[in-house]
Amino acid sequence: MILDALFFLVQAGLTLFFWAILIAAVLSLLIGFNVLDTRNRVVWTISDFFYRVTEPAMRPVRNRLPNLGGIDLSPLVVLLLVQAAMLLVAAIKGYMIAFGLYF
Template identity: 55%
Template sequence: MQSVLDVVQLVLNLYTYIIIASAILSWLIAFDVVNTRNRFIYAIVNFLYQVTEPLLRPIRNMLPNLGGIDISPVILLLLVFFLQSFIERYLRPFVP
């Protein structure tokens, strides 16, 4: 059971980096630093969108309209950090 919790923690850590990369890449696209017509960049953007959007969309639907500010990645990161903390504090002590 300990190894299952380790794998879950690893996946959550990787997902944290994916969320951050997605947010940074969206800023770079918005400020026209990165061109999405490049096939390699488009493949990266498409992958990040497909991985993060299923969890970001429900959060965006629940948030009020804040204009051009999207805080859904921050809320998703807070949820991931909460889940990691929950695993460390409550699940790991009971695993032999």
């Protein structure tokens, strides 16, 4: 019962982080193409929130990727890493059930 809650919280956290990265990338594109104006206080607050949430994960990836000019592939890499972590959590849960360690 406790493990169910633990696995649920980990998977829910990873899912929320996945969506936060996706929203931050779309916001960045919309701001970059001047569809959204950061002088609007609501737009700035929302974009700042998503930047602060996702930047600690994307900064190390961005530092390791080669410079491709104006193209930032770090959200894609981090999304793939989050998906891999979600698969890993599901596999760990499956192995725990198979070996009788899941109670």
